[in-house]
Amino acid sequence: MSPVLIAVLILSAIGLVCALVLVLASKFMAVPVDEKFPAIRACLPGANCGACGYAGCDGYANALAAGEEEKTNKCIAGGQEVAKAVAETMGLAFEAVVEVNAFVHCRGDCLNTQKRTEFQGARSCAAAKLLFGSDGACHYGCIGYGDCASVCPENAINIINGIAHINDIRCMGCGACARTCPQGIIEVLPKEFEVAVSCSNHDRGPAVKKACAVGCIACTLCAKKCPAGAITMVNNLPEIDHDKCTGCGTCASVCPQKVILFGNKV
Amino acid sequence: MTKVLMIAFMMVFTQNYVLVQFLAICPFLGVSQKFDSCIGMSGAVIFVMTLASAVTWLIYTYVMVPLGLDYLSTIIFILVIAALVQFVEIFLKKFIKPLYNALGVYLPLITTNCAVLAVTLLNISEKYNLLESCVDGFSAGVGFGLALILFCGVRKALERAKPPKSWAGLPITLVAAALTSMTFMGFTGIADKLFG
Amino acid sequence: MKQKNSKWKILTNGIFKENPVLILLLGCCSVLAISVTVSGALGMGVAMTFVLVCSNVVISLLRKVIPDKIRIPCFIVVIATFVTLVQMVVQAFLPALYDALGIFLPLIVVNCIVLGRAEMFASKNGVLDSLLDGIGMGLGYTLVIVCIAVVRELIGSGTFYGIRIIPEGYQIGIITQTPGGFFMFGAAMALLIYCLGKKGRHFDPRIGCDGKCGNCGFNCENREDNIKLYENQAALEAAAAADEKEGSAV
Numbered sequence: 001m002s003p004v005l006i007a008v009l010i011l012s013a014i015g016l017v018c019a020l021v022l023v024l025a026s027k028f029m030a031v032p033v034d035e036k037f038p039a040i041r042a043c044l045p046g047a048n049c050g051a052c053g054y055a056g057c058d059g060y061a062n063a064l065a066a067g068e069e070e071k072t073n074k075c076i077a078g079g080q081e082v083a084k085a086v087a088e089t090m091g092l093a094f095e096a097v098v099e100v101n102a103f104v105h106c107r108g109d110c111l112n113t114q115k116r117t118e119f120q121g122a123r124s125c126a127a128a129k130l131l132f133g134s135d136g137a138c139h140y141g142c143i144g145y146g147d148c149a150s151v152c153p154e155n156a157i158n159i160i161n162g163i164a165h166i167n168d169i170r171c172m173g174c175g176a177c178a179r180t181c182p183q184g185i186i187e188v189l190p191k192e193f194e195v196a197v198s199c200s201n202h203d204r205g206p207a208v209k210k211a212c213a214v215g216c217i218a219c220t221l222c223a224k225k226c227p228a229g230a231i232t233m234v235n236n237l238p239e240i241d242h243d244k245c246t247g248c249g250t251c252a253s254v255c256p257q258k259v260i261l262f263g264n265k266v
Numbered sequence: 267m268t269k270v271l272m273i274a275f276m277m278v279f280t281q282n283y284v285l286v287q288f289l290a291i292c293p294f295l296g297v298s299q300k301f302d303s304c305i306g307m308s309g310a311v312i313f314v315m316t317l318a319s320a321v322t323w324l325i326y327t328y329v330m331v332p333l334g335l336d337y338l339s340t341i342i343f344i345l346v347i348a349a350l351v352q353f354v355e356i357f358l359k360k361f362i363k364p365l366y367n368a369l370g371v372y373l374p375l376i377t378t379n380c381a382v383l384a385v386t387l388l389n390i391s392e393k394y395n396l397l398e399s400c401v402d403g404f405s406a407g408v409g410f411g412l413a414l415i416l417f418c419g420v421r422k423a424l425e426r427a428k429p430p431k432s433w434a435g436l437p438i439t440l441v442a443a444a445l446t447s448m449t450f451m452g453f454t455g456i457a458d459k460l461f462g
Numbered sequence: 463m464k465q466k467n468s469k470w471k472i473l474t475n476g477i478f479k480e481n482p483v484l485i486l487l488l489g490c491c492s493v494l495a496i497s498v499t500v501s502g503a504l505g506m507g508v509a510m511t512f513v514l515v516c517s518n519v520v521i522s523l524l525r526k527v528i529p530d531k532i533r534i535p536c537f538i539v540v541i542a543t544f545v546t547l548v549q550m551v552v553q554a555f556l557p558a559l560y561d562a563l564g565i566f567l568p569l570i571v572v573n574c575i576v577l578g579r580a581e582m583f584a585s586k587n588g589v590l591d592s593l594l595d596g597i598g599m600g601l602g603y604t605l606v607i608v609c610i611a612v613v614r615e616l617i618g619s620g621t622f623y624g625i626r627i628i629p630e631g632y633q634i635g636i637i638t639q640t641p642g643g644f645f646m647f648g649a650a651m652a653l654l655i656y657c658l659g660k661k662g663r664h665f666d667p668r669i670g671c672d673g674k675c676g677n678c679g680f681n682c683e684n685r686e687d688n689i690k691l692y693e694n695q696a697a698l699e700a701a702a703a704a705d706e707k708e709g710s711a712v
Contacts, residue, residue, distance in 0.1 A: 006333055014325075014342055015539075018349035025353055029360035122422045169700045286640050288495035292574060295490070337550065340568040341542040348535050377534075378572045380491055384565050432656040433648070436487075440648030444641040451639070 036065040036090075043085035044075060049153055049174030051076040051188075064090060073097045076173045098190050100173035102156075102166050105185045106142040107198040107259070109161035113137050113212040129182045138211040140183060140200045148177035148186060194247045197238055199259045204236045216259045222251035270401050272457070273394070277405035280457045283381050284413040285447035290381035294410075295439065298417045303372075308411030310369040312404060314354065314376050315385050318347050319403030322386040323396055336390075343386050351377045381410060413446075420446060472591055476598025483606040484654050488574035492566045493607050494643040500623045502562040503611035504604070509548050509563070511600025513570050514579065515593060517541045521584040522592035528585075537580045542571045575599060610646050618642060 041061035048056035052074040054063055063069035064086065072086040073095040080097055087094040119135040121127045125143040133139045142163040149157040149164065156170035157177060164186070166177075178186040185200040197216070201208050204218035218236035230244035231251060238251070238260065252262035283289045290311075297307045322343050330336055355373045358366035376382060385406045389399040420442050429438040482488045489510075496506045520540050521528075528536045549567055553560045560567070570576060579599055584592040615621055618637035620628030636642050 007335055007338060010333060010335055022349060022352055025356045029356050031359055123425045169697060288491050291490045340546050340571055344538055344542050344571050348538060378577055380569045380572045383572050384569060387565060387568055432652040437648040437652040440644045444644035447644060448641040
């Protein structure tokens with residue numbers, strides 16, 4: 001047989017064998033897909049942010065399709081439209097999504113506090129925290145190397161003057177930053193809350209003042225003056241009961257350190 | 267036995283695919299930003315390289331050489347690699363779901379990874395037997411992974427650097443790669459001493 | 463006249479605006495490895511251009527026939543055929559070049575430029591356009607690899623195309639080896655960025671910037687502007703969305 005013929009035959013044979021193997025594999029090793037799953041999954045935005053508590057949009061859609069999950073308003077990134085679509089697809093009543101934003105419980109930037117040591121390691125908050133609990137004068141506050149900014153899918157976080165600032169318009173409330181922050185000082189709060197505490201320092205008095213100019217010194221004035229009795233001091237920090245809070249703003253006006261923020265959050 | 271060990275050492279250190287032989291640069295620069303993707307990519311590459319080495323060696327020795335078709339090695343090898351990667355993806359998705367979740371995203375990228383085709387062609391040109399080819403493939407993958415993970419750390423440290431304006435971004439990363447590859451040149455002397 | 467201009471545009475696109483090596487960052491492996499000597503670089507450039515042109519033309523001719531699901535394997539087979547052809551010709555007629563190119567000659571099959579242009583351009587455009595694109599991209603590639611080779615050969619071995627220019631003993635040997643390759647490529651990119659100047663510094667992916675100033679360590683001069691730009695953008699987007707809602711409600 002001429003070499004050209006052999007070459008063509010063998011090449012075609014190998015190609016055919018490969019194709020056959022792949023076709024058989026895709027038929028016999030196909031992973032069965034639930035019927036409802038594609039319809040529900042199509043409603044979800046596909047951001048895979050994890051705010052719903054599941055591992056990505058596939059996870060949430062799977063849970064809904066399998067009947068393990070009943071709440072249709074868990075997709076925060078998608079908002080009300082997605083909640084409506086999911087509720088329609090599943091034939092359930094529509095429940096509004098609670099609109100949330102992330103909030104950083106710290107206002108200690110370069111102007112208010114200072115660094116204790118010069119950190120020369122990898123530029124990461126988690127790395128800095130491993131070394132004697134961060135390089136700032138305050139052990140509890142924002143370290144400012146941007147671990148939160150790098151995981152934010154919406155680029156809503158900027159490091160300005162050494163601490164994280166969250167852009168309220170861009171933030172979609174997925175909570176990735178809250179999960180990443182090694183200090184645990186980012187919290188996802190409903191947009192309707194009007195009062196927030198901008199400090200996470202559990203020390204009191206002069207120690208706090210030494211660390212940061214705007215730290216909570218646990219003077220307990222806010223707790224005493226609140227007309228609704230909504231504030232209790234927990235671990236030297238005010239804890240606000242939002243069910244009782246009337247939004248009068250007294251706590252913010254009496255705080256000597258301007259820790260409690262009222263109205264437009266920073 | 268010594269030869270196998272020498273091949274392994276060579277592939278990981280002195281003939282490292284990325285830092286000495288200039289192969290697989292695109293994924294090296296593209297994937298080395300995040301540590302998780304480095305691990306995923308390395309795992310997938312090791313897996314595919316070992317399998318590809320074995321399969322292509324078998325086809326070469328038992329089909330192509332008897333029929334005098336070794337000039338078709340480029341075409342047949344790349345075809346086999348592409349089909350193999352596709353098959354592995356389907357297989358993993360069905361039978362080893364956790365592995366698929368970890369590596370699955372990177373598998374299609376590996377088809378056009380020059381390192382995989384290179385390792386299969388080099389096995390042939392160096393005339394290794396089946397065991398040596400598999401070890402070669404495995405070690406080349408490990409070498410790639412090593413280079414990738416090392417460089418990920420270098421890049422993290424680079425983030426704090428303040429290079430001159432024109433050099434910011436990719437150029438300074440490449441200079442860092444140059445220095446990293448220089449360190450690997452030091453391994454050449456060790457190979458001679460260890461393996462005579 | 464318009465036709466002629468657009469054909470010229472396709473041709474020069476590959477040389478300047480979308481240079482495959484420096485702008486699209488494709489095919490770096492071969493550039494780094496083969497740019498040691500000018501003769502090797504020229505040979506590689508010619509081989510690459512040949513494969514590019516031929517594969518672009520054939521794939522463009524077959525674009526309506528190849529089914530979408532298996533297009534990548536089909537492209538690879540076409541490209542591999544031409545690469546094997548080039549391999550055999552070079553091995554027969556230019557053995558010195560064959561040794562210089564080594565493993566990178568068969569590796570043209572998986573070179574990102576060839577496959578990338580086949581996927582992006584040849585499978586969607588006519589034969590003449592694909593031909594011109596192939597020539598343009600090939601020329602752009604050859605230009606870059608030869609330029610880097612000229613510098614590397616001059617500094618690293620003191621020769622130019624084999625002709626000794628700098629006396630022996632004054633060359634920097636490491637330039638011809640791996641670290642030198644990386645360094646020279648980095649230098650070429652830095653030169654390009656410098657020449658392109660200030661325009662396009664905002665959100666410029668070529669310098670590794672993706673606009674995420676949030677935790678960027680580079681402290682570039684555009685940082686403050688970029689952050690403001692981003693925040694303004696967000697406010698504008700929100701306002702636009704609010705207007706749309708009002709408009710649809712009314």
